[in-house]
Amino acid sequence: MLSDLKRIPTIAVYGLTGCAGELLVILENLDKLLPFVKLRSFPFAQSHNEITPVDIALIEGSVSQPHDLEKLKEIRARSRWLVAVGNCAVWGCVQAEGCKRFSLTEMVSSVYGNDSKIAAMESKPLADHVKVDVKLSGCPINASQFLAVVASLLKDNLPYITHKPLCLECKLKENPCVLIEKNLPCLGPVTAAGCGALCPSMGAACYGCWGPCETPQMDAMATVLLEKGFQFDEVLGRLTTFGAPHDLFKRMSEFKTAEN
Ligand code: SF4
Ligand code: SF4
Structure with a gap:
């Protein structure tokens, strides 16, 4: 022990x-x-x-x-x-x-x-x-x-690791929001905190390398990015590179079919 x-x-x-x-x-x-x-x-x-x-x-x-x-x-x-x-x-x-x-x-x-x-x-x-x-x-x-x-x-203790969204760390640093102010496809709302909001702190969009946060609202994130003019394949690619809920591909495909 x-x-x-x-x-x-x-x-x-x-x-x-x-x-x-x-x-x-x-x-x-x-x-x-x-x-x-x-x-x-x-x-x-x-x-x-x-x-x-x-x-x-x-x-x-x-x-x-x-x-x-x-x-x-x-x-x-x-x-x-x-x-x-x-x-x-x-x-x-x-x-x-x-x-x-x-x-x-x-x-x-x-x-x-x-x-x-x-x-x-x-x-x-x-x-x-x-x-x-x-x-x-x-x-x-x-x-x-x-x-x-x-x-x-x-010390025989299970560690506490937060899986809150990255936006929380970003806001604590008082960074300007690159999603809103620069129209960059930032995945902060659906990505787990932990890196200290490294990319947005440098004025770049988060591409989700920490993996999804707890209960990520992927559909809402996809809707925001599509409304901002990003292409469907780019949105799907960004949302799924580092880990995504298993049914996201299916949901996104249905979304695309409904759009067409
Ligand atoms: S820049 Fe990205 S991580 Fe920071 S608040 Fe905006 S969406 Fe969230
Ligand atoms: S891409 Fe990775 S290192 Fe950059 S802000 Fe997102 S989670 Fe942090």
Whole structure:
């Protein structure tokens, strides 16, 4: 147990299908963690790794191949807390959204050619397969938020992570609204807070890389963007790149049919 103060807590870091962005953030911040934990495994960063029970397993990437699933279940079975780290692990991200639009065969052949022997499966977030204790969004994750999550777990507490809309952070910073004032397609109203409203603070539109906020009003967001003159395909693409409710494609297609 982490509450056993005589024992140094153990962590392990793994990657499934993803770009390694989260692994890099963790690597960059490892020196802040190592005084408090023992690192049992981090195949991305070191060659000697142990397969052993750990207190905290941090996993980046989505489940997109059978060996991802096998690995995920094996890690889950020997970890006290399992943290889905980053948008691929939490939402499935680009690869999962692609699977909602195209067949697996179309996706595999377009990337690897028709003779590919790649064993692909429909790309999904971790929680679709195993119990996930903490979902830490971001593309990539915010280092401070990541360290706060680990600190909380080391004290045996599940961390509080807000999934309120990004507009809340943006307003607290008193940024001018780029959606209203510059007519930019900002996704702040449907995106989870956590990045500190990075893009609108620089005068740019949020493109939703933190994934959807709690109860995102996607239909209303789509209506606003279409009314502002953005094309249907652009709106659909923006709303679905980093994670969207499963039925959004269907709803948007109905919307398009009704419009025509
Ligand atoms: S700029 Fe974007 S995030 Fe900021 S208030 Fe406007 S819509 Fe929300
Ligand atoms: S403002 Fe939006 S796109 Fe920019 S970092 Fe934050 S969540 Fe990502």
